[in-house]
Amino acid sequence: MTDSNSLSRSLASYVVSTRYEAIPQHTRDMAKRCLLDGLGVSLAATGLASVCRPFVEYAVEQGGHSQSTVFATGVRVPAAMAAFANGALAHALDFEDAHDKSLLHPNAPTIPAALAVCEAFGPVEGKELIAAVVLGCDIACRLSLALRVPLDEYGWYPPPMIAAFGATAAVGRLLKLNEQQLIDAFSLTLGQATCSAELKFSPHSDIRAVRDAFPAQIAVTSALLARKGVRGFDRPFEGRAGFFAMYARGAYAPEVLTQALGERFEIDEISFKPYPSCRGTHVYIEAAAQLVRDHRIELSDIVSVDLVGSRLNLMLAEPVAQKQRPATAIDAKFSLPFTVATALRRGTVTLDDFTDRALSDSSVLDLASRVHYTADPARASSGPDVLRGSVELELRGGPRVQLEIDVPSGSPGRPACDAALIDKFRDCCRRARSEPNASTVDRWIERISTLESIADAGELSRSL
Incomplete structure (x- = not known):
């Protein structure tokens, strides 16, 4: 019945x-x-x-x-x-x-x-x-x-x-x-x-x-x-x-x-x-690229890259050795160290950044080794907190620059226009x-x- x-x-x-x-x-x-x-x-x-x-x-x-x-x-x-x-x-x-x-x-x-x-x-x-x-x-x-x-x-x-x-x-x-x-x-x-x-x-x-x-x-x-x-x-x-x-x-x-x-x-x-990687990486990609542009940072001056976000995004940063040197394209797309390093190096992340050659790029891997992620216990593992994140760069000589982005590009709050989707x-x-x-x-x-x-x-x- x-x-x-x-x-x-x-x-x-x-x-x-x-x-x-x-x-x-x-x-x-x-x-x-x-x-x-x-x-x-x-x-x-x-x-x-x-x-x-x-x-x-x-x-x-x-x-x-x-x-x-x-x-x-x-x-x-x-x-x-x-x-x-x-x-x-x-x-x-x-x-x-x-x-x-x-x-x-x-x-x-x-x-x-x-x-x-x-x-x-x-x-x-x-x-x-x-x-x-x-x-x-x-x-x-x-x-x-x-x-x-x-x-x-x-x-x-x-x-x-x-x-x-x-x-x-x-x-x-x-x-x-x-x-x-x-x-x-x-x-x-x-x-x-x-x-x-x-x-x-x-x-x-x-x-x-x-x-x-x-x-x-x-x-x-x-x-x-x-x-x-x-x-x-x-x-x-x-x-x-x-x-x-x-x-x-x-x-x-x-x-x-x-x-x-x-x-x-x-x-x-x-x-x-806008980027061909896990959605959880997007605010960090955007923030990293923007910091380099806004502050005209030389990559050789970056001592460390500190990311802060939700506990859920630990899966994008651990195990550390695996995420800093991903072995496959799909693992690189789920790697905060790799995607953030790519954004610092190239100003964006595109489909070209996940080829075998790109995965072995020594300049990107060197930057990735300086990327560290911390889960903020005050941030939830669901809802808006999952996609919020901050990037802080420690520069040679002591200064630090930081940027937090609350809403990733392409979301309903920051929508992609039809022209951008057609170009994609x-x-x-x-x-x-x-x-x-x-x-x-x-x-x-x-x-x-x-x-x-x-x-x-x-x-x-x-x-x-």
């Missing part, structure tokens, strides 16, 4: 019944910005992230129905395998959008999963793709915001685990699942979506980079099985052995899941990254495995900007 008043059912009903017309125009526009940004970053990864190649090869080797395109290859594979291959690209450069309040990348698995389904099971109107991205992002962020304990305290790595449910919501919407079928799909996702926090402590691991391959594939698989009639659980989220009981020991705020549901959309709070998209496209010509890039930008008028959203992924 099902519970008509369950939280799981309320969320499923919301995803299934929300009309495109009920979504505010600025929220629809934000979904299109997320699609533009996510696709650009994924295309750049086809050329820059060799770690994704095994995922692409594996997807192609499996054969099967030619349903959905693997980005930048021209090859079509079954939808779940295309989501798998393209999902690996989504976070590989750590340059995709982020939801700062929930510490998630909610759209990383959702966009590749949604596009794969649009192409395989269409035609799907562009309006429906927009709605699916909005609703999927909302589900993922609400699940994370409802938590009252950090999941990593219990050994989990939450971003791909939680985002899997948002991706499932989006795919379920596109496949026109009914309320019960979507609950079943959430249940099937619960049985598959997991990720160990051990990836934070293994410097040579590739999993942190390609993690979103798995939730993207899971979302498509779960929704398709539910559509075929596989039954799940009545309460996959709030049940006595549901998501919150399993992963958070029951520590969650149920009201967060439904408060202003359909009135407030968390995608409106998305941030777009063009730059990412130039780095694709097969560089598209300028007219093709212009067509992609135009197609996404007018997505609501397109009858078949699958055309977008077929053209990539």
Whole structure:
């Protein structure tokens, strides 16, 4: 017997019944910005992230129905395998959008999963793709915001685990699942979506980079099985052995899941990254570069670099030896010493700063050895404190200069303009495995900007 008043059912009903017309125009526009940004970053990864190649090869080797395109290859594979291959690209450069309040990348698995389904099971109107991205992002962020304990305290790595449910919501919407079928799909996702926090402590691991391959594939698989009639659980989220009981020991705020549901959309709070590194590094990158510019500092005069911030960001500074000399690009992107040293040396941080050659740059590594991080016990490990930080430079001869930044660039409080996002998209496209010509890039930008008028959203992924 099902519970008509369950939280799981309320969320499923919301995803299934929300009309495109009920979504505010600025929220629809934000979904299109997320699609533009996510696709650009994924295309750049086809050329820059060799770690994704095994995922692409594996997807192609499996054969099967030619349903959905693997980005930048021209090859079509079954939808779940295309989501798998393209999902690996989504976070590989750590340059995709982020939801700062929930510490998630909610759209990383959702966009590749949604596009794969649009192409395989269409035609799907562009309006429906927009709605699916909005609703999927909302589900993922609400699940994370409802938590009252950090999941990593219990050994989990939450971003791909939680985002899997948002991706499932989006795919379920596109496949026109009914309320019960979507609950079943959430249940099937619960049985598959997991990720160990051990990836934070293994410097040579590739999993942190390609993690979103798995939730993207899971979302498509779960929704398709539910559509075929596989039954799940009545309460996959709030049940006595549901998501919150399993992963958070029951520590969650149920009201967060439904408060202003359909009135407030968390995608409106998305941030777009100016730097291709962990969001927790951004205020330090910006502050370090600004101090050098404002005070015309010679790098040889820097004796030490002292960073202060939240306890959560200790993961970006420890183990010290690993973070001062990161072995892989993804580890460097999660390193405060390396990213801050790069900002001091180059004035910014770009995709070019994570090549093998850049990782061995002696001038950057020398600066990184002088970077030290201190967790301020007065700062919380959640909320705005996580993304606030200060940089203090001790200079030869004794003077110190210091700068604190409270809100990182690209956030809703300091938003990226459309022109900046288009420039980022063009730059990412130039780095694709097969560089598209300028007219093709212009067509992609135009197609996404007018997505609501397109009858078949699958055309977008077929053209990539």
